[in-house]
Amino acid sequence: MSTLVGVGAAYRRLARYSGRRRPPAQAVDRTSPLVVTVVRPEADEVVSLRLARPEGEPLPSWRPGAHLDLTLPSGLVRQYSLCGDPGDLSHYRVAVRRIGEASGEVHTLKPGTKVNVRGPRNAFPFVAAESYVFIAGGIGITPILPMVRAADTRGAGWRLVYTGRSRESMPFVEELSDLPDDRVWLRPDTEYGIPASGAELLEGVPDGASVYCCGPTPMITGVRVDLELTGARAVYFERFSTPPIVGGRPYTVVLRRSGHTLAVPADRSTLDVVREVLPDVAFSCRQGFCGTCAVATPDGGSVRICVDRGPAVLEL
CATH class of the missing domain: 3.40.50.80 (Nucleotide-binding domain of ferredoxin-NADP reductase (FNR) module)
Structure with missing residues (x-):
């Protein structure tokens, strides 16, 4: 092991003077244009969609527990769990219950409709067990x-x-x-x-x-x-819904660009209160993992206004 450490150190010293630099990491865009191929009723107020690439190429692999960020024709973005066969990459399958604006739009989609998806991503990983x-x-x-x-x-x-x-x-x-x-x-x-x-x-x-x-x-x-x-x-x-706020305390947020100062009650989220004055502010999963609700702060950071609680100055 000590020999390997010495070799690694020598390599790093040589690389320092070689004039070569590692190229910057390139962002990977995992947004894919797909088409709805099948819409099927699965239960009362539930339909499943099959989504495939227009030319039929295989889709990125996924594991149980993964979900897609689905961008609907209206621009609304929602997360839906993959519920098909991970071994069949000819299409993705999701199922959606009609409960609100976005899911209602899903229920109007027809075969041939074009949508964009991002992912798959996995916030619910399936761990090996006996x-x-x-x-x-x-x-x-x-x-x-x-x-x-x-x-x-x-x-x-x-x-x-x-x-x-x-x-x-x-x-x-x-x-x-x-x-x-x-x-x-x-x-x-x-x-x-x-x-x-x-x-x-x-x-x-x-x-x-x-x-x-x-x-x-x-x-x-x-x-x-x-x-x-x-x-x-x-x-x-x-x-599939926002976790309840337990033991919260009231606080104040400042929206720097629009000039609002808002009082957030102990039992509500920053997102709920901000949307009363800025109804077009972006959000999606309401649980903090998708990142849609992240808002920049003046110090270069960000706040996930659907879950992060506490006083803040937001670039809104």
Whole structure:
């Protein structure tokens, strides 16, 4: 090892005088123009899209848990989990429930519509383990579905608990029918009377299992609270809505360019208050990972106004 260190040091000294410099790193643009090839109803108020390159070339690879930044024809940008087969790079598949302006636009798209996507990116990585329990709520099945397939292919122990308001509202139920019945538990609220508690969703979790959970915030909260009652090794989760603000304090932000000074209450985000005076300010995921809401500060830094809380001067 000491010989290798000496050789490395000598090489660096020679490189210093060689007149050669490492070229600057080039930014990689991972934005791709794609076309909608298939639009398919998957459940009440849920459609799936197949997205492919116009000339049919293979798409960049991805792993379970990855998502795309989808730029719609209107210019709105939203994140959607990939829910197809990572081994089939002829197209990407996403599924979208109609709940707002952007998702409503997705539901109007037709085959042949051109869109731009950025990614894939992964903020919900699937980590190797001996056994898994997957918990999905409604449209939260989208990142979970490729994980289930991957665990099954690897021969790992796994179990899927899939809940939703009703069987008709739960996408990909038919697609799950080719998996072993004893490993998949469908639990629609309408068939059980009430939404499931965290303890119910976690019932029978094997010791040392990794728990992957995606769905509404109350469901995720219940799972996280009741996890200590099990012998699970860890829980990994992804929300589809803004996390609640707990224990916040009021503060003030200054919008330097527009001249506004805004009071942000303890239970609201900077983004919420800024949009009352600047409704066109950009945002997307509302959870801080996509970076769309980052706003520059006079000192050269930036603030993610959807999640970063505290007094600030913003270049808005």
